[in-house]
Amino acid sequence: MRLWEFDRLGVVGSMPFDVNKDGQMLVSAILGYLWMSEEELGFDSTILDDGGRYTQIQRGGRMERLGLEELIKRERSVAGRATTCWRGSLEDEPDGGLVIKDSWEFEERPEEGLLLREATEAGVENVARYYHHETVHARGEMDDVRRNVRKGLSDTGGRNPFQRRPTLPDAVTSPATSSSSRPGRGRSTSTSRTITRKRSSSCVETSMPPPKRSCSNSPVKQDAYQRRNRVHRRLIMRDIGKSIYDANSLRAVLTGLLGGVKGHESLLNAKILHRDISIGNIILNDAEDDGFLIDLDLAIKIDRENASGAPSKTGTKVFMAIGALYGEEHSFMHDLESFFWVLFWLCVHWNGPGQKRSKTDYESWNYKDTKELAEIKTGKVLKEDKFNLEVNENFTPYCKPLVSCIQQLRKVVFPNGKSWEREDMELYSQMKSILMEIRKDLSIQV
Known part of the structure; x- marks a missing residue:
């Protein structure tokens, strides 16, 4: 038996064990999953609920509360960017429409928020206007996969689980699909019930192309994938359509x-x-x-002088x-x-x-x-x-x-x-x- 966990980089599998010979490991695994907090199970701790969903941002030296009124888009995938957009408004400006966009970007990619802010400040027309952007933090740390989700768990010794091999290595990974490995190895010990948004699942709508998006036929070494990291970023825009x-x-x-x-x-x-x-x-x-x-x-x-980080x-x-x-x-x-x-x-x-x-x-x-x-x-x-x-x-x-x-x-x-x-x-x-x-x-x- 193996245990598998999924995150925005893909999937990580545990080393195999025999449930007939190691019943204690099986029981420990089941209990570990049962005792996980909602955050450890994948819910976003920055989306709160006190009769209505909301999140908070630090902007201009003060805390602002943003109500999340309607889900506009949710990219149906586990591994990947998992872009999610809400229609929302400021607590003290209920008629001022905003779009709150969450996505998991590769760490080396330039931040969309920086470019959009620059475009807005330059007076660019017919482009969504910038309001705020930030890198999301959870438990006081940057919300990324390698450090905050996997807690430093190494996947460098693994292999693609979809390729047949005569022997089974200690760790199994896939660059195309990858997440955490040990039961109970999660993101916090919090048991808060205020978290209301799960981080997604998978399907493609008829007549719409698959969600994103880089198209490259160049071979990429597996270890290059394994070194990559995704960071949770939030962008808030003024225009709704x-x-x-x-x-x-x-x-x-x-x-x-x-x-x-x-x-x-x-x-x-x-x-x-x-x-x-x-x-x-x-x-x-x-x-x-x-x-x-x-x-x-x-x-x-x-x-630009440097590479964009995109294929x-x-x-x-x-x-x-x-x-x-x-x-x-x-x-x-x-x-x-x-x-x-x-x-x-x-x-x-x-x-x-x-x-x-x-x-x-x-x-x-x-x-x-x-x-x-x-x-x-x-x-x-x-x-x-x-x-x-x-x-x-x-x-x-x-x-x-x-x-x-x-x-x-x-x-x-x-x-x-x-x-x-x-x-x-x-x-x-x-x-x-x-x-x-x-x-x-x-x-x-x-």
């Missing part, structure tokens, strides 16, 4: 995309490159009269530009192409407000090798007549009015059916002009 999948009209979809393109251009002017344009990161405001970008997790400063191929695979899939150095042109693929993806799946999304063969793109997907996408856009046939046959009936929009975008994003050869800032104005013109036509039709 909804996915373009939740738009009430095609016009609203184009409004969201237009706002996203404007936000991307504004970020670039502040020397920040987003690098992860996807359906989930283009937000439509509640009034549906503007859109904005979120999620600077993979963003970089254009004039060479970054983004949400199905929305990645062809060149990015081939491993080209990421450019703003790749992100603009991603807006094209976002609209394409939406139009082959979305059946309108409140309707179930279609299941399509395009979902196989999630599981393609990056080079293979690049070749597939190239084949889609290479010939104009074949592309026109593709969209006319595969766009949902509700999205058929956007066929002319995707056709016009193809002509500027892929001039002569080819990927761009040089960077051109004019592409921003060309794409914005197309989106505004088609949106105007839709208004006339209505």
Whole structure:
């Protein structure tokens, strides 16, 4: 028998033991699990409850209490970033909407909060505005996996448990899935009943790509994975909106995309490159009269001197530009192409407000090798007549009015059916002009 525990780095297994020969170990293990506090079981001790869930932050020299009113997003995974977002508000400003975002980032990655604060201070438009960010602390220590969750437990002597081996080593680990090992080896001895949020489980929504997100075919040594660490970070933003999948009209979809393109251009002017344009990161405001970008997790400063800590191929695979899939150095042109693929993806799946999304063969793109997907996408856009046939046959009936929009975008994003050869800032104005013109036509039709 082995004991397994899971955390944001993956899974760690104990050394095997024979329950028939060591019954005391079995009983000790069961009792250890039964006696664990909620924090040791994985609940977040910084999320409290006194008739309503809330958390506290130290900002501007004083403590502020943030009510957590509604769960907006929960990434369904154990290992990984486990991004969770709530709609919330300050205790003394109940009408001031905030978004509280928790995620477990690789320690070497630049903090999203620092970039977003810089963008906000630079006056960037059509991007979620910064309010506060922090590294979460539990029991007075930085909340990370290696030191605070695993308590220094070493996994360097392990192996991938999914690979067959003739003998069983003392410790078993997997870089792709990894957590703590001994029963009772948890995060505190607290028995507080105020903790209300569990740190997640696993599934992928129909017609949505798997949650994040780095796409790299480069081999990475197992010991490199084992040296990595994830840190619990919290970011609070001022702007609240909804996915373009939740738009009430095609016009609203184009409004969201237009706002996203404007936000991307504004970020670039502040020397920040987003690098992860996807359906989930283009937000439509509640009034549906503007859109904005979120999620600077993979963003970089254009004039940076150090590596970003992200793999060479970054983004949400199905929305990645062809060149990015081939491993080209990421450019703003790749992100603009991603807006094209976002609209394409939406139009082959979305059946309108409140309707179930279609299941399509395009979902196989999630599981393609990056080079293979690049070749597939190239084949889609290479010939104009074949592309026109593709969209006319595969766009949902509700999205058929956007066929002319995707056709016009193809002509500027892929001039002569080819990927761009040089960077051109004019592409921003060309794409914005197309989106505004088609949106105007839709208004006339209505």
